[in-house]
Amino acid sequence: MNQVERARSRMETLAGLPVYRDRQLTLLTDLYQLTMMYGQFKAGRHRERVVFDLFYRNNPCGNGYVIAAGLEQVAWYLYHLKFSESDLAYLRSLQMFSDDFLDYLRSFSFHGDVYAVPEGTVVFPNEPLVRVEGPIAEVQLIESALLTFVNHQSLIATKARRIVEAARTNVAHPQSGVIEMGLRRAQNVDASLFGARAAYIGGCVATSNVMAAQSYNLPVAGTQGHSWIQSFPSELEAFEAYRQAFPENTVLLVDTYDVLRSGLPNAIRIGQAMKAQGQSLKGIRIDSGDLAYLSKRARRQLDAAGLEDVKIVASGDLDEFTIRDLLTQGAEIDSWGVGTHLITSAGCPALGCVYKLAAQETEGRLEPKIKVSENPNKVTNPGKKKVLRLFVDGLAVADLIALADEVYDPSEPLELFDPIHTYKRKTVQDYQMEELLVPIFEAGTLVYELPTLADIQARVETQLGAFPSEVRRHLNPHEYHVDLSKPLWDLKQQLLHQWRRP
Template sequence: MASIASKEITLLNRPALYTDFYELTMAQGYFLSGRQNEQASFDYFFRDIPFDGGYVIFAGLSDLLKTLQNFRFHDDEIAYLANQGFRQEFLTYLRNFEFKGTIYAAKEGEIVFPREPIVRIEGNIIETQLLETLLLNILNFESLIATKASRMKYAAGDRKVLDFGLRRAQGLGGIQASKAAYIGGIEATSNVYSSFKDDIPASGTMAHSWIQSFDDELSAFRKYAEYYPDDCILLVDTYDTLNIGVPNAITVAKELEERGHRLQGIRLDSGDLAYFSRQARKQLDEAGLEYVKIAASNQLDERLIKSLISQKAPIDVFGIGTRLVTGQDSPALDGVYKLSSVNNEPKLKISENIEKITLPGSKEVIRYSGDDGTFYGDGIVLKEEQEVKTIYHPYYPAKHATVTTFQTESLLHKVMDNGTLTIEIPAPKKSARYAKNRLQHLSPEHKRFDNPHIYKVGISKKLMDLRDELMDKMKT
C-alpha cells in the first residue's frame, strides 16, 4: 500500500488529474468513438464583471503555461484511473499523452471585458477538452484577485497598498492570490513564499504578540528598534492607541534620531481609523516627526479606503488581508470554457437565456482606441476578417458603432504552438507594469465604483450572421 507521502504532489509538477471526472469520461468517449484526431477550438471568456465593477484584469496565464509543460499522466495516475473503471486502450493512449495544442491569449495584465474570448485553445478534441477545469481554476481565481487588487490600488491613489492576506486565504490559494494581487497593483506582500517564488517585494511589521511578550509596551518597542533601526514600524494599538501606543512610539523615534536613524512608521490595526490616524498624525507632527508614516489595517477594502481618504485620514499605507485574497464580495469570476469549432466547422450553444448563447468559430478580439490612446471599445470578429467597419451589440444589433476612425490592435497573441512556448513566460513584475500602463488608457468612467460606465464590446456583422444562421439551423 502506497504511503501518504508518496501521494503528495504539486499542481505544477503533476497537473493531469487536477480536473473534473467528466472531463476524463468525455475524453474516453472521444477516443472510443475514434475521434481523437478531430481538431477542436475552445474559447475562455466570462459573462459578468465582479464587484459590480467596470473591468477585469486578466491574470493567471503564466501559471497556466508553466503547468501545461508538465501535463502528462504518470504510472500511479494511470493505475488510479484503471481502478476507476477506465478502459485499457484509453489508458494506453493517456500513457503517451502530451499537450500538443496551440494557444492564443491576451497578455497577462490586460484589461478585459465580458464575452470576449480572452484565450483560444486549438488542438485535438481530447487535449483541448482535458484542459477545461485546470484552465478555469487558474484563470478565474487569479483574474478575480488581480481585479480586486486593482480596485484597491485605484482607491488608494498614491498611497501604498500591501497584501497581508495569506493567513486568511483558502489554503495554498494564498500563493496565487499574492501573485495576482501584485499584478493588479499591490506594491508588496507579507507572503514570504510568494516573495521568494515570484520576486515580489516583501513587507511586514510586528504582531501584538511581540508587544504582549514583554513586561511593557515601551520595552517591546525599544527592543524591536534595536534590531531593526532602519526598518522599524511600531504597532501602537495593543493597549491604548493615543495615550500609550503613540507616545511610546514617539519616545522610541526620538531615541532612534539620537543614534542617527529614523522611525519608519506606526501601524493602526483597530478602532476608528480615520479618527485615530488624525490624532496620531497630530501627536507625531507636534513632536517634530512629520516624516513618520502611518499604516492602517483591519478588514479594509476599496470602499473603506475610499471612505478613509474622503475623510482626509492621513494614512500613508494600507494593509489589506481577508477582503483581498478572498475576493469579497464576489467570491468567483464566472469564466467559462466553450467549444467554438470542430474540424473547422463552427459550433455554438443555444440557451433560453440569450446572454448564454455562445459565439461560433475561431475569433479575434480587436481593441479600438482614440488618437490619445484612450480605449474606445472592443470588437469580436472572425479570425479571417481583414477589416471591420462596424461593431454591433451582441444581442441588440440596433445598437452599433462605426470604428473606422480608431487605432486598432489585436488582443490575442500566440503563446504556445504545438505544445511549445512561443513567448517568454512573463514575470509578475512585467505583468504588473503592463496592467498599470493599460489602466492608464481606460477612462475613469469605467473605473468608478458606483454605476461604472459599460465598456463597448461588439461583434462583427459576419460573426453575427454566422451565429444567427447556426441558430436557425438548430431550430429546424
Template sequence: MSKDVTNLTLLCDYYEYTMANGYVEAGLSDRIVYFDMFFRNVPDNGGFAIMAGLEQIVERIENMRFDESDIEFFRSKGTFGEKFLDYLRGFRFTGDVYAVPEGTPIFPGEPIVTVRAPAAQAQMLETLLLLTLNHQCLIATKANRIVRAADGRGVMEFGSRRAQGSEAAILGARAAYIGGCVGTACTISDKVYGIPASGTMAHSWVQMFDTEYDAFVEYCRLYPTNAVLLVDTYNALESGVPNAIRAFKDTGITKGGIRLDSGDLAFLTRKAREMLDAAGLKDIRIVASNSLDEFIIRDLIDQGACIDAFGVGDRLITSHSSPVFGGVYKLAAVEDGEGRIIPKIKISNNTAKITTPGFKKVYRLFDRDGKAIADQICLADETVDPSVPLTLFDPQAPWKKKTVSGFIAKELQVQVFKGGRRVYDSPSLPEIRRYCEEQIGTLWDEVKRFVNPQEYYVDLSQRLWQLKQDMLNNRAGPGD
C-alpha cells in the same frame, strides 16, 4: 500542497476523462476542436477585469503528464478502456493556444484564451485552465480596485492567513502585485516570484516584553531603518502612540512608521498624526489595516484619515465581496475531415449562457489619443483595416450603431503554444505590472467607476454576428 501533489494533471473534473475515454472509443479523440475561455460578468459589477495567471497556465500545460500511478487509478475505476489508458500513457499536449497577455484589461464575452487541439486534449485542459485564470484574474481585478481607491498610497497584500489554501496565498500575492499592490506579507511569494515581502511586528511582539515601551525600543534598535510599530495592543492613543514617540525619540529614529489595526481608523490616524507632528516626527508614516476594501479606503480618505499606506488582508485575498470569477470554457467549433471549421453553438434555456460560435480573434480599437474605444470580436480569418471606417453595433441591439475611423487596431490574443510547443515567453512580473497600469490608463474614467460603470463596448463583426443569428434562427440545428 499536502501528500505529494506536485503534478497537477489530475486536477481535472472527472467528466473530462469519461468524455475523453468516450472520444477515444468513438474515434473522435483526434478531431480538432476549438474552445474559448471567456467570462460573463465582472466581479463586483465593475467595468473591467484584469488578465492574470497565464504564466502558470503555460507551465501547467507543458507539464501535463500521466504517470503509472495515474493510469492505475483510472484502471481501478473499471470504466475506462485500455485504449484510453494507452492514450494517457503517451499523452502530451500537441495543440495551439492563443491568449490575452497578463495585465490586460478584459471584458465579458470576449475569448481571453482560445485552444485549438484534438478533442480529448482540449477537454483535459479545461479545469486547470479555468481555475488558474479564474483565481488570478479575480484577485488582480480586486487588488486593482483597492489600489485605485488608495489613490497613490501604497497597498500591501496582507491576506495569506485568510486565503483559501496555500496556492490562493502564494499566487494570490502574485495576482495582487499585477493588479498594482506594492508588495505582500507572504514570504514564499517573495522567494519564488520576487514580489517584495515585508512586515514588522504582531501584537504578540508587544506582549512578549514587560512593557510596550520596551517592546518598541527593542524593535527600533534591531531595525533602525524600518521600524513600523504596532500601536494598538493596549490603547492606541493613550499608550501605543505615546510609547512609540518615546521609543523613536530615545533611539534617534526619524524615519519609520506606526501601524493601527483596530478602532476607527479615520479618527485614530488623525489624532496619531497630530501627536507625531507635535513631537516633530513628520517622517513617521502611518500604516492602517483591519478589514479594508476599496469602499472603506475611499471613505477613510474622504474623511481626512492620515494614512500613508494600507495593509489589506482577507477582503483582497478572497475578493470577499465577489469571490468568484466566472470564466467558462466552451466549444466554439470543430474541424471536419477536410480541415473545414464547423462553428458550434450552445443555446440552453438561459440566454446569458448562449455562446458565440466559430474560431475567433479580438481587436481592441484605440482612438488617436490612445483611449480604448471598443473591442471587436471577429472570425479568425477577418482583419480589421484601420484605414477604412468601421461601423460598430451593439450585438444585443444591432440598430445602435457607431462609425469610427482613424483608429488604431491591436489584436488582443497572442499565440502561446503552436503544435504543442511553447512559443511565448512571459514578461517579468514588474513588466506585467507596469503594462497593466499603462493599459488601464487607456480606459475612460467612466469604465473605471467602482459602482455602476459605463459598459465598455464588446462588439461582434458583421460576419460573426450574422453567423450567430443564423445558427440561433436554425434553433441549434443538430439538437432538434
C-alpha cells in the same frame, strides 16, 4: 537564443521556484473530462480537431472590467502535461478505463495551439481570454485546470486593483501603497500564493507572505503582532527591543493597549531617541479602532514631536469601500495592509469563466458550433475568433470580437453595433487596431516568453491609462463597447435560425 529557446529558458527558471517545484498537475481535472475523453477514444474520435474559448460573462464586484491573470500557470501546466505511472495506476484502480486507453495516456502530451491575452490585459465580458485549438481529447481534458488558474487570479487581480485605486484617491498621499496581508485568511495554501501573485499584478506594492515573495520575487513587508508587545513587561520595552533588532526598518504596532494614551506616546519616545542618534522611525501601524480619528490625532502628535517623516500604516478588515470612506473623512494614512477582503475577493467569490466549444473539424474544415439557451447571456459566439481593440487618439473606444480570418483596413470607416440592441450603432474613423490574443503554444510547443511580474504590473498601468475614467470607476461604471463583427453576427443569427427549425 530564439523565441522558443527563451520561452523554455523562462520555464526552467520557474521550475526552481518553490511554488512550482515537483508539481505534477495532470489529474487536476473533473472526472467527466476523463470519461468524455475515454468515450471519444473508444469511438475513434479523440483526434478530431476542435476550438474552445475561455471567457467570462459578467464583470465581478460591479466593476467595469477585469484584469486578466493566471496565464503563467496555464503555460506551466500545459508544458508539463503528461500522465505519470502513479496517475495511470490510480485511473486503473477506478476500474472505468480499458488498458488500451491507459496505454494511450502513457504517451499523452499536449499538441495544440493556444492563443491568449497577456497577463495584465484589461478585458471585458464574452471576449475569449484563451483560445485553444487541437485534438478534442487534449483540448477537453485541460478545461478544469485552465478555468481554475484564470478564474482565481483574474478575480484577485481585479479586486486588488479596486483596492489600490481606492487608496490612490488619497489627495495628500496619492502614491499610498497597498500591502497584501491575506495569508492567514486564504482558503488554502495555493490560494494564498497565487492570490499574492495576482494582488501584485493588480497593483499591490508588497506581500506579507514570505513564500509568495520567495516564489515570485515580490517585495515582502511586515512588522510585529500584538503578541510581541504583550510578551514584554511593557509596551515601551517591546518597542525598544524591536528598534534594536531592526534599526533600519522600525515600524511599531501602536494599538495593543491604547493608541493615544500608550502606543503613540511610546512610539514618539522611540522615534525621538532614534532621531537623536541619526536614525529614523519608519512608521506606526494602527490595526483597530476608529482609523480616521486615530490617524488624524496620530499625525498631529507625530508632527508636533518633529517626526513629520514617520508614516502611518492602517490595517484591519479593510476593503475598497472602507478605504475610500476613510479618506473622505480625512484620514491621515500613508499605506494600507489588506488581508481578508482582498485574498478572498469578499463580496464576489468567483469570476465565473466558462470554456465552450466554438468550432469542430468536419471533413477537413472547421465548422462553427453554438450553444443555445433560453438565457440570451448564455448563447455562445460561434467559430474561431479573435479580439480586436480599437483606439482613437490613443484612447480605447471599443473591442470587436471577429472571426479569425477577417481583415480590416484602419484607413476605412468601421461601423460597430450592439450585438443585442442592433439599432445602437456607431462609426469609428481614423482608428488604430490591436489584436489581443497572442500565440502561447503552437503545435504543442511553447513559443511565448513569460514576462516578469514587474512587467505585468506595468502593463496593467498602461492598459488602464488607455480607458476613460468612466469605465474605471467603481460605482456604476460606464459599459465599454464590446461588439461582434458583422460576419460573426450574421453567422450567429444563421446558426440560431437553423436551430429554431422544426
